[in-house]
Amino acid sequence: MSDVLTQLGDILEQRKAATAEKSYVASLHAKGLNKILEKVGEEATETIIAAKDAELNGDTRDVVYETADLWFHTLVALSHLGVRPEAVVNELASRFDMSGLEEKASRTEKK
Numbered sequence: 208m209s210d211v212l213t214q215l216g217d218i219l220e221q222r223k224a225a226t227a228e229k230s231y232v233a234s235l236h237a238k239g240l241n242k243i244l245e246k247v248g249e250e251a252t253e254t255i256i257a258a259k260d261a262e263l264n265g266d267t268r269d270v271v272y273e274t275a276d277l278w279f280h281t282l283v284a285l286s287h288l289g290v291r292p293e294a295v296v297n298e299l300a301s302r303f304d305m306s307g308l309e310e311k312a313s314r315t316e317k318k
């Protein structure tokens with residue numbers, strides 16, 4: 208799974224040098240962070256709607272598709288800020304030995 212994210216991270220980096228006419232990612236970078244975040248918000252909403260539909264009809268295909276759109280646009284946002292996908296994967300990996308409740312408590316301590 209991480210290989211796919213690493214490959215996509217590489218592609219997103221390469222697209223920073225591409226022209227907006229030839230690359231959707233380049234067109235997002237050209238429009239700036241606010242536009243990218245707007246797309247993240249849209250895709251999050253579409254993922255929520257797809258998840259609610261999946262619970263009702265038992266068909267999870269749309270929620271997988273919309274989650275892919277959401278992850279993709281989140282990765283574009285991170286790339287725009289110079290953050291690699293591996294940073295998120297490493298953060299998740301660092302939480303393996305910690306329960307969700309412990310992790311939540313550590314956030315409170317950090318604040």
Ligand SMILES: N=c1c2ncn([C@@H]3O[C@H](COP(=O)(O)OP(=O)(O)OP(=O)(O)O)[C@@H](O)[C@H]3O)c2ncn1[C@@H]1O[C@H](COP(=O)(O)O)[C@@H](O)[C@H]1O
Pocket residue numbers: 215218222229230231232233275276279
């Ligand atoms: N994984 C994706 C990916 N997922 C979704 N999308 C695009 O994200 C958009 C989804 O937004 P919407 O459904 O709202 O579509 P839209 O109405 O066209 O979008 P807007 O006009 O509102 O911005 C669509 O244009 C999809 O094609 C993606 N575009 C690119 N990638 C990856 O990024 C790589 C580089 O893409 P380019 O920069 O286009 O070469 C590709 O090879 C893929 O690996």
